[in-house]
Amino acid sequence: MLGRLVKAATRPIDPASLVVHRFLLGSILSISSVRFLANGWVERCYETPTFFFRYFGFEWVEVLPSPWMHVAYVVLAALAALFALGVAPRITAAAFFLLFTYVELIDVTNYLNHYYLVSILMLLYAFLPVRRGAEAPAWALHLLRAQVGIVYFYAAVAKMGSDWLLHGQPLGIWFASREETPLIGPILVLPYVPLLASWAGFLNDLLAPFLLSFRRTRIFGFAMVVVFHSITHLLFDIGIFPFLMISNATLFFDPSWPRRIPGVRRLFEGERGVPEFGRSVRAWAVALVALHLSFQVLFPLRTFAYGGDVLWHEQGMRWSWRVMLRKKTGDVSFRVRARELDREKVVPSTRYLTLLQHMEMVGQPDLILQLAHHVAADLERRGYHDVEVYADAWVSVNGRPAARLIEPDVDLTKIRDSIWPARYITPAPEGDPLPSRGGPIAQLFR
Amino acid sequence: MKRLSTAVALVLALSACSTGNGTPRKSPIPESRRAELVGSLVTNVLLPSLDDLVSSAEAFEVAASAYAADVGSAEARAAVESAFRTLLEALQRVEVMQLGPLGDPAKFAGGKGLRYGLYSWPLHSRCSVDMALVDEAYADVDALASMQPSYFGFDAAEYLLFHPDSNACPQINRINTACPGASTCFADLVSEGLLPARAAAYLSSVASLLARDARTVRQAYARDGEDFVGQIEAGSGVYRDTTESMTAFIHAMYYVEIEVKDQKLAIPVGVSDQCPTSTCPDRVELPYSKLSKEAIVANLTAFRDLYYGADPSVKPDALGFDDVLVELSAGEVDQAMRAGIDATFAAVEAIPGSLEDALASDVASVEAAYAALQALMTELKTRFIGILDVQPPAAAAGDND
Numbered sequence: 067m068l069g070r071l072v073k074a075a076t077r078p079i080d081p082a083s084l085v086v087h088r089f090l091l092g093s094i095l096s097i098s099s100v101r102f103l104a105n106g107w108v109e110r111c112y113e114t115p116t117f118f119f120r121y122f123g124f125e126w127v128e129v130l131p132s133p134w135m136h137v138a139y140v141v142l143a144a145l146a147a148l149f150a151l152g153v154a155p156r157i158t159a160a161a162f163f164l165l166f167t168y169v170e171l172i173d174v175t176n177y178l179n180h181y182y183l184v185s186i187l188m189l190l191y192a193f194l195p196v197r198r199g200a201e202a203p204a205w206a207l208h209l210l211r212a213q214v215g216i217v218y219f220y221a222a223v224a225k226m227g228s229d230w231l232l233h234g235q236p237l238g239i240w241f242a243s244r245e246e247t248p249l250i251g252p253i254l255v256l257p258y259v260p261l262l263a264s265w266a267g268f269l270n271d272l273l274a275p276f277l278l279s280f281r282r283t284r285i286f287g288f289a290m291v292v293v294f295h296s297i298t299h300l301l302f303d304i305g306i307f308p309f310l311m312i313s314n315a316t317l318f319f320d321p322s323w324p325r326r327i328p329g330v331r332r333l334f335e336g337e338r339g340v341p342e343f344g345r346s347v348r349a350w351a352v353a354l355v356a357l358h359l360s361f362q363v364l365f366p367l368r369t370f371a372y373g374g375d376v377l378w379h380e381q382g383m384r385w386s387w388r389v390m391l392r393k394k395t396g397d398v399s400f401r402v403r404a405r406e407l408d409r410e411k412v413v414p415s416t417r418y419l420t421l422l423q424h425m426e427m428v429g430q431p432d433l434i435l436q437l438a439h440h441v442a443a444d445l446e447r448r449g450y451h452d453v454e455v456y457a458d459a460w461v462s463v464n465g466r467p468a469a470r471l472i473e474p475d476v477d478l479t480k481i482r483d484s485i486w487p488a489r490y491i492t493p494a495p496e497g498d499p500l501p502s503r504g505g506p507i508a509q510l511f512r
Numbered sequence: 513m514k515r516l517s518t519a520v521a522l523v524l525a526l527s528a529c530s531t532g533n534g535t536p537r538k539s540p541i542p543e544s545r546r547a548e549l550v551g552s553l554v555t556n557v558l559l560p561s562l563d564d565l566v567s568s569a570e571a572f573e574v575a576a577s578a579y580a581a582d583v584g585s586a587e588a589r590a591a592v593e594s595a596f597r598t599l600l601e602a603l604q605r606v607e608v609m610q611l612g613p614l615g616d617p618a619k620f621a622g623g624k625g626l627r628y629g630l631y632s633w634p635l636h637s638r639c640s641v642d643m644a645l646v647d648e649a650y651a652d653v654d655a656l657a658s659m660q661p662s663y664f665g666f667d668a669a670e671y672l673l674f675h676p677d678s679n680a681c682p683q684i685n686r687i688n689t690a691c692p693g694a695s696t697c698f699a700d701l702v703s704e705g706l707l708p709a710r711a712a713a714y715l716s717s718v719a720s721l722l723a724r725d726a727r728t729v730r731q732a733y734a735r736d737g738e739d740f741v742g743q744i745e746a747g748s749g750v751y752r753d754t755t756e757s758m759t760a761f762i763h764a765m766y767y768v769e770i771e772v773k774d775q776k777l778a779i780p781v782g783v784s785d786q787c788p789t790s791t792c793p794d795r796v797e798l799p800y801s802k803l804s805k806e807a808i809v810a811n812l813t814a815f816r817d818l819y820y821g822a823d824p825s826v827k828p829d830a831l832g833f834d835d836v837l838v839e840l841s842a843g844e845v846d847q848a849m850r851a852g853i854d855a856t857f858a859a860v861e862a863i864p865g866s867l868e869d870a871l872a873s874d875v876a877s878v879e880a881a882y883a884a885l886q887a888l889m890t891e892l893k894t895r896f897i898g899i900l901d902v903q904p905p906a907a908a909a910g911d912n913d
Binding site: 239240242243244245246393395396397402407408409410411412413414421424425460461462465467468500501503 | 538539540542543774778782783784785787788789790840841842844845848889890891893894895897898899901903904905
């Protein structure tokens with residue numbers, strides 16, 4: 067059995083689909099980097115802020131001084147273009163992975179699930195033996211397919227909550243603002259459309275990897291994915307995500323599919339033969355692939371160990387493909403005490419943050435904790451002693467009444483961020499979200 | 513398979529050609545209703561407020577002129593104080609409507625900073641006013657207008673109308689070091705009894721400028737003037753659509769969060785870390801007239817009227833944010849906003865006497881007003897803007913997932 071698996075995994079396949087995917091991925095990333103520069107987002111995300119939210123374990127990552135972040139994005143655009151064209155693809159993929167992951171690790175504010183996916187894909191490409199003109203081992207393609215399948219599957223798992231499946235939220239809130247979208251706008255605000263769309267999104271994510279995996283259902287699966295991502299592109303500001311996922315879906319086609327496109331065939335002509343590797347390299351490759359896939363399968367599950375409502379406490383939210391699941395609005399201010407102060411004082415969180423950072427922070431307890439520590443450090447630097455910091459954090463999730471997110475009587479300077487369940491976060495509020503058009507699913511069956 | 517390949521290539525090519533520039537405007541309020549809403553806010557709140565500003569500024573100009581001509585008259589004094597108070601209420605209402613030309617160009621689309629000509633708070637320089645007073649540098653109204661706004665705005669008017677016998681300059685300033693005997697000695701002005709007349713004359717010039725600036729402001733908005741309200745109503749000019757002009761009203765309402773809560777209340781009552789002691793009564797907005805509470809009430813009144821689309825006691829049926837929240841199945845949010853507005857008014861009005869006096873005798877009442885306003889602002893910053901899909905002021909767009 068194992069032998070058959072190994073044989074199947076190492077059998078040579080046509081690299082054409084991988085080369086096309088590499089071209090698409092590199093092109094998308096190159097355009098995305100240029101777009102980031104052109105929109106002034108380098109200034110906004112890296113030069114304007116005076117404080118950055120750190121990732122747990124990566125607190126040591128520092129931003130580069132001006133103009134080096136601009137330079138970094140120019141280099142990213144160039145690396146992605148070279149990668150797309152197949153110029154030293156493993157080296158350019160590795161370099162892109164390192165630089166891109168670095169810029170993403172600077173500030174949690176900029177976290178997006180699809181940026182995480184980009185890092186993973188480029189890391190994989192740094193190791194995959196894919197060369198134009200040479201056959202590739204089948205496992206290279208299967209690994210990428212598995213990665214994409216995991217993304218869809220966990221995106222579906224994340225939607226298995228009452229807000230999404232029973233109340234049609236937050237799509238109900240978002241659709242209400244999209245009535246003027248060309249063609250589909252008027253449909254979005256009809257009764258039960260948010261609920262139906264929620265189910266459609268859930269089924270798309272759940273079924274896409276399976277429908278794409280079988281020859282008979284592949285074309286239907288691809289059409290579904292294209293329609294789904296095209297609609298999300300029309301409705302939401304989600305950048306490259308739809309294009310990235312549509313290009314990823316092409317990985318599920320027959321490896322030779324690009325050869326059937328007239329005029330493109332000759333691009334893939336040339337020598338044949340899978341690169342040969344020694345036993346030890348093969349063993350390492352198997353171990354690393356197994357390790358990677360195990361991590362990808364297990365890591366998103368950690369949120370279930372925390373219990374409670376992940377949309378509220380956000381523990382296990384990142385790196386778990388929990389995409390577009392909640393509409394959170396809120397406000398945070400800090401109450402500070404110090405030996406030199408004769409009464410509690412309020413420090414607005416906006417003093418230290420850009421508005422984008424503030425909007426991201428208000429719903430994420432670990433970021434509130436980080437800023438509380440920064441406020442304490444700032445006060446101590448200004449000569450205050452025995453500083454205590456408490457948070458008044460009010461958050462509304464999917465239109466529920468605003469509730470306290472952080473225990474108001476917990477001195478946050480005494481709390482250290484960790485991977486353990488956070489006791490400074492309040493329990494999620496009871497009650498239903500704002501009703502979407504038509505009402506909850508229960509209404510349908512009355 | 514060939515057809516599939518072609519389809520894939522076509523889809524990807526089309527996707528790659530698409531840009532984000534076509535992102536649709538986002539508002540849960542239908543376009544026609546949104547136009548009605550901004551029309552209501554313009555007609556029932558903004559334009560009447562600007563008319564009130566002009567009429568009260570012109571009345572103040574007349575009263576200040578009469579007072580300058582007869583400084584000893586108790587009647588003239590009472591009239592100018594009354595006119596000052598009326599102007600305060602009108603001005604503080606307009607403070608909450610800084611969308612367009614009134615607003616800071618860095619904060620508001622179409623902003624021309626006209627507000628600073630009327631009122632430079634929280635920036636002020638009372639020492640500058642004292643120096644101009646001593647130098648008699650106020651007679652030429654045009655020359656005065658060319659100086660910094662702190663020389664001639666409403667805060668200068670307050671200082672001049674309720675001027676103490678002391679001055680706001682440090683001891684090393686020339687108006688203090690030149691004493692006695694020099695023409696630039698402030699103490700001599702006081703001892704010779706010249707201060708009231710000079711202050712009244714200066715006030716009269718300031719009042720003239722206020723009236724002029726108020727007319728300029730109205731002209732910038734008026735339909736028969738530069739017609740900025742036309743841009744608001746049509747969602748044109750500096751606005752891409754009525755979603756943006758509606759959002760501009762909401763951002764203007766944030767004045768109550770940024771200025772009233774965090775400045776006018778939090779600092780004097782001592783909850784802000786910008787007040788290093790338990791309370792900071794000297795940091796109230798209008799310390800000389802002791803009308804800081806009235807200023808807050810006027811700010812809240814404007815906020816309420818913008819929320820309801822009009823003064824609810826005058827035009828209860830006017831279209832406002834309350835109506836659209838109900839139409840969006842968010843009646844609960846409307847109820848919370850109504851309750852918050854009522855509770856805030858009640859708490860502010862429960863402050864005994866002036867804010868200045870309460871800070872000395874009943875700090876708890878001011879803290880209660882702050883807490884009530886904080887609760888209202890939490891509702892504004894969470895569900896209100898969440899339901900209306902509006903971002904806080906100055907928030908830039910970006911990608912999500």
